[in-house]
Amino acid sequence: MLQLVTALSVTQLLLLITGIYIFYVTISAILDPLRSVPGPFLARFTRLWYLFAIYKGNFELRDIEIHRLYGAIWRVAPGEYSIDDIGAAKTIYGHGKGYVKAPWYWAFMTPGPGTASLFADQDPHRHAINRRKISSLYSMTSLVGYEPAVNNCIELLTSRFCEIADAGKLFDFQHYLQCYAFDVIGEITFGKRFGFLDLGEDKEGGFGYIANWTLQQITAKKQEAKGPNVSEKETTPDFIARLLRVQEEDPEKITNSDLFMMCTMNIVAGSDTTAISLSSLFYHLMRYPQAYKKLQDEIDTAARKGRISNPITFKEAQDLPYLQAVIKEALRKHPAVGLPMQRVVPNASPITVAGHTIPPGSSVGINAWVAHQNTSVFGPDASEFRPERWLEYEEQGRNGEIEKYFLSFGMGSRTCIGKNVSLLEMSKVVPQMLRTFEFVIDESAEERVDGTGKVVGLESYSRWFVKQKGFMGRVRRR
Numbered sequence: 001m002l003q004l005v006t007a008l009s010v011t012q013l014l015l016l017i018t019g020i021y022i023f024y025v026t027i028s029a030i031l032d033p034l035r036s037v038p039g040p041f042l043a044r045f046t047r048l049w050y051l052f053a054i055y056k057g058n059f060e061l062r063d064i065e066i067h068r069l070y071g072a073i074w075r076v077a078p079g080e081y082s083i084d085d086i087g088a089a090k091t092i093y094g095h096g097k098g099y100v101k102a103p104w105y106w107a108f109m110t111p112g113p114g115t116a117s118l119f120a121d122q123d124p125h126r127h128a129i130n131r132r133k134i135s136s137l138y139s140m141t142s143l144v145g146y147e148p149a150v151n152n153c154i155e156l157l158t159s160r161f162c163e164i165a166d167a168g169k170l171f172d173f174q175h176y177l178q179c180y181a182f183d184v185i186g187e188i189t190f191g192k193r194f195g196f197l198d199l200g201e202d203k204e205g206g207f208g209y210i211a212n213w214t215l216q217q218i219t220a221k222k223q224e225a226k227g228p229n230v231s232e233k234e235t236t237p238d239f240i241a242r243l244l245r246v247q248e249e250d251p252e253k254i255t256n257s258d259l260f261m262m263c264t265m266n267i268v269a270g271s272d273t274t275a276i277s278l279s280s281l282f283y284h285l286m287r288y289p290q291a292y293k294k295l296q297d298e299i300d301t302a303a304r305k306g307r308i309s310n311p312i313t314f315k316e317a318q319d320l321p322y323l324q325a326v327i328k329e330a331l332r333k334h335p336a337v338g339l340p341m342q343r344v345v346p347n348a349s350p351i352t353v354a355g356h357t358i359p360p361g362s363s364v365g366i367n368a369w370v371a372h373q374n375t376s377v378f379g380p381d382a383s384e385f386r387p388e389r390w391l392e393y394e395e396q397g398r399n400g401e402i403e404k405y406f407l408s409f410g411m412g413s414r415t416c417i418g419k420n421v422s423l424l425e426m427s428k429v430v431p432q433m434l435r436t437f438e439f440v441i442d443e444s445a446e447e448r449v450d451g452t453g454k455v456v457g458l459e460s461y462s463r464w465f466v467k468q469k470g471f472m473g474r475v476r477r478r
């Protein structure tokens, strides 16, 4: 046999390998116990269909479209399924159900043995230990300490918008909201901004730039901690200072690689997501003038009656019901993550969706974009931006029920640890901007239209995050 193979030319060998591969995937597809699950033909045989669909940059829309065609489940790749089922969400993401993150998350792993980013870790035990180490830094009580950092960045964003308003310039909203989100998370994490708002521009270099910057800040903070100014050390409220204090007491508890991982995670997971959500919020306010006016009235009335300070505190912002409904609706309408959040079906807890029992080892996930367009949960107007729906759910006592399918921050044990931080950033910046400026979308903004010609949102580009582009607008002082 070996002699036969070695006698083949390179072309013949390649043809043989291709033939064996095609035979293998065809037999696997025929014998697949879930062959009745619908989906694109190619996706039965290869992951390439899924990879290509993601590469095109608008998978979230494709996912909605295909669910409309096939219902609650379709195959994205062999052994991998996209699900749209509120009952399944509890099983897939519920605490203690044993559904771990799928191998897809390896793409986000940090190099190095024994280390794993909190976001990508597939080991539930190690993940729980690491999450516990830092969860208090994201708690509501810790947030008060981060408010001055947010205030500083709001002040800078206000200065940039004043300059743009006075120059009568057209500007890209997404860009400035991105600068804001990066600088806030920089200041919260390291007590130091990236400086994007100071310059009005961000820096090229992606993850490499962030990793370098993080290392520099950790080194600087460690030096500072060794310095004589102990009183400053004790009052500094930033994230890294708190971690260093824990490390000093117990170096085993927070290792150097923990420090690096936790700080970079804040930047990587917390900046684009917040900028995307804020862009969604400002875009929808401008496209739904009634909602804009209602929010403006709520803020102006609260300011007139002295119910909000300048700058507004997080506590005061939480007491503005329409503002909170607008934030939630912006998160619902344009979730930051645009792919199904895939988990592996465990032996102990299989799942049945639309009559299909999915075997252990398969990958299943729900895409927040699909969930949030589900009309049986969010009503026939699910595709509309209507903040009032959140106030109605509350009145009807249905909040708990709806929350089960609100997936902007994920769900269960892997739910977003930075949720409160992002709500702090959003809740403060929106009223501050609206009481100072008037925003108008420009006709040159790039928008998505559906098959009927209806505008459905801003043009976006997605791989994992669904990032808006061409969000051009104007700002005037009020």
Ligand code: HEM
Residues within 6 Å of the ligand: 118, 119, 120, 131, 185, 265, 266, 267, 269, 270, 271, 273, 274, 277, 335, 336, 337, 341, 342, 407, 408, 409, 410, 411, 413, 414, 415, 416, 417, 418, 419, 421, 422
């Ligand atoms: C509006 C802003 C944000 C959105 C929409 C968002 C969304 C999400 C989602 C959907 C997940 C779960 C992903 C999955 O299951 O695959 C997640 C996890 C995570 N997020 Fe956020 N996020 C936001 C802000 C932040 C901020 C500000 C931080 C940090 C300060 C942060 C840090 C993390 C971390 C560390 C995880 C992994 C948690 C774990 O696996 O235990 N996020 N986020």
